[in-house]
Amino acid sequence: MTEEAILKGCLRNDAVAQRELYNKYSTRMLAVCYRFAPNREDAEDMLQEGFIKVFLQVHSFENRGSFEGWIRRIIVHTCINILKKNKKFNESVDIIHASGLYTREESIPAIMQAKQVVECIRLLPIGYRTVLNLYALEGYSHREIAELLNIEESTSRSQYTRAKSMLEDILVHKRIMQKPKPNVDWLAAVHQR
Known part of the structure; x- marks a missing residue:
């Protein structure tokens, strides 16, 4: 059909x-x-x-x-x-995650297997995960995210920055560095935004 x-x-x-x-x-x-x-x-x-x-x-x-x-x-x-x-979501979007997990000693390869990256994204706190998904993967602007989530635009930007940093820490920590696969280049784009 x-x-x-x-x-x-x-x-x-x-x-x-x-x-x-x-x-x-x-x-x-x-x-x-x-x-x-x-x-x-x-x-x-x-x-x-x-x-x-x-x-x-x-x-x-x-x-x-x-x-x-x-x-x-x-x-x-x-x-x-x-x-x-979900009450937990409303509370976590405004929480500032001040402490880093650890010092980064390695860089993240530009190309990762998408399934592994999605699993690592799911480890982020719900507020970070939501803003990262909306901005980097769904293409919403920070203004649109702020309206959608009833938060300040600056909160969306800071949540996104913290999400990227935490995601990088998770990826380094878990050492999910595999052989690159063609056309799975979206993590590099996420990191550059």
Whole structure:
């Protein structure tokens, strides 16, 4: 089924089209949820809630940009809304992490295996992890993040800076330096921002 046929079917609330849409995008969107969630079960819950919103809001897709990008934005907003309901998240976004883990003795290679980096990102405190995901991976500006999370723009910037530093410390500490794989160059871009 083509994307256009899936979209038209979803607009008619056709269960087959909705199933096709879910099957086509759920794996990629679960990966997005997994970066925000504390565990796989929560990621799956975020995914389900996100797809419910997709199905309810499919009529608002205006064919500007990609359909997948539109779905991704709904999924990200769903993840953030779920996290904002969590009291621990609200407390941790404003916490300043003053102490470093240890002194860096090695540099991080520019190319890492994405799965390993995602696992290390999941070790970050929830506030750092959320800002890092939104800024470096989802492409939100610090102004957009501040509005989305109800924090100051300067808090978003400092959380991002601390997240990068802590992530680098985690990567060095765990010595997750593998042979480079082609086209997995996003950590270098994260480090340069």
